[in-house]
Amino acid sequence: MATERLLINSIAPLFTPLHALVFGSTLVVYNVHYTVKRSRPGTSDRQAWTERNRYWHYIFFISGALLSVGSLFWLSWKILLGCVVLAFLSFAYSLPLLPFANKRRIRDFGWVKITVLTGVWTIVTSVLPILYRDRQLVDYPFEILIRFVFMFTLCVAFDIRDMQTDLDAEIFTLPNLIGLKNSYRLMDGTMFLFVALSLIQFYRYPSSSRLVAEVVTAVGTKLVIEYTKKHPSDKAYLGLVDGMMLFYAILVLLY
Numbered sequence: 001m002a003t004e005r006l007l008i009n010s011i012a013p014l015f016t017p018l019h020a021l022v023f024g025s026t027l028v029v030y031n032v033h034y035t036v037k038r039s040r041p042g043t044s045d046r047q048a049w050t051e052r053n054r055y056w057h058y059i060f061f062i063s064g065a066l067l068s069v070g071s072l073f074w075l076s077w078k079i080l081l082g083c084v085v086l087a088f089l090s091f092a093y094s095l096p097l098l099p100f101a102n103k104r105r106i107r108d109f110g111w112v113k114i115t116v117l118t119g120v121w122t123i124v125t126s127v128l129p130i131l132y133r134d135r136q137l138v139d140y141p142f143e144i145l146i147r148f149v150f151m152f153t154l155c156v157a158f159d160i161r162d163m164q165t166d167l168d169a170e171i172f173t174l175p176n177l178i179g180l181k182n183s184y185r186l187m188d189g190t191m192f193l194f195v196a197l198s199l200i201q202f203y204r205y206p207s208s209s210r211l212v213a214e215v216v217t218a219v220g221t222k223l224v225i226e227y228t229k230k231h232p233s234d235k236a237y238l239g240l241v242d243g244m245m246l247f248y249a250i251l252v253l254l255y
Contacts, residue, residue: 002252003129003143006205011253017074018132020067021083022124025090027064031057033094046234078131086123089116110166110173114155122148142201146194146214150221150248153190156183157225157241161232187225191218213251220247 001019004012012019034050034057050057072080092098093106093116107113126147130137137144159166159173160183166173175183198214224240 001129002249003126003140003147004133005253006140006143006207006210007130007133007135016132017071018079018128020071021075021079022128024064024067024069024071025083025087027060028068029090029094031061031064032091046238076131079128082123082128082131086120089120093117108169108171110159110171110176113171114152114159114174118148118152118155121151125151142197142204146197146201149190149194149197150217151245153187153194153221154241154244156187156190157228158237159183161228161237184225184229188222191221194218209255210252213248213255216251217244217248220244 001012001014034054088097089106093113096105098104098106106116122144126140126144127137130140130143156174160175160180163173163175163180167176174186178186195215195218198211198218202208202211221244224244228236228241
């Protein structure tokens, strides 16, 4: 919806076929992950919650599947074609769908993991709305780049959270390759790039309120990352780091 406001210069309706597809698909993908995931007891608070309430994942999965399938009849072939690719990447992230003998998943490859995760969310939140609104991708390159840089920063933060778990599983993510200090420096650099790209887009599509929202988002993201350094809990990551996506959208839509 934040992208759509840039495209149509107004707030899009909350209930549209595209929004239903994205919301339903998110429920499907994330709950498939937790229905098949098996971890050692005591791995994390969220894993303990899953073990106690696994039936909720099945409820959310079925609800998301019905919502996604129902929305397909009102979407163009471009959207549907893109969804085939996105669906494969999303499921292959958690499930062993890659054509390797040892049944590897995308998440088992550190560099591929962060690239795919960032790319999928960038396409979902920027490319799909552009196609849905019958606009040309070449007219909004900086919106796509802004979203990619933003999502990349958040993904690095989550890889920092999972450094030890990934290392134990011999998954060499970016933080495990370049170290913790350099990872934080990298996030500072990407958020600086986020602001720079926002300024460039401002000159193409002047909107002071949108620019302010993006700068505030960059500052908020920095504060959240600093907070997670001292309080690296699941609640901090899922509520604050993940929550920056919603924070960004709300600022753009309501500012």
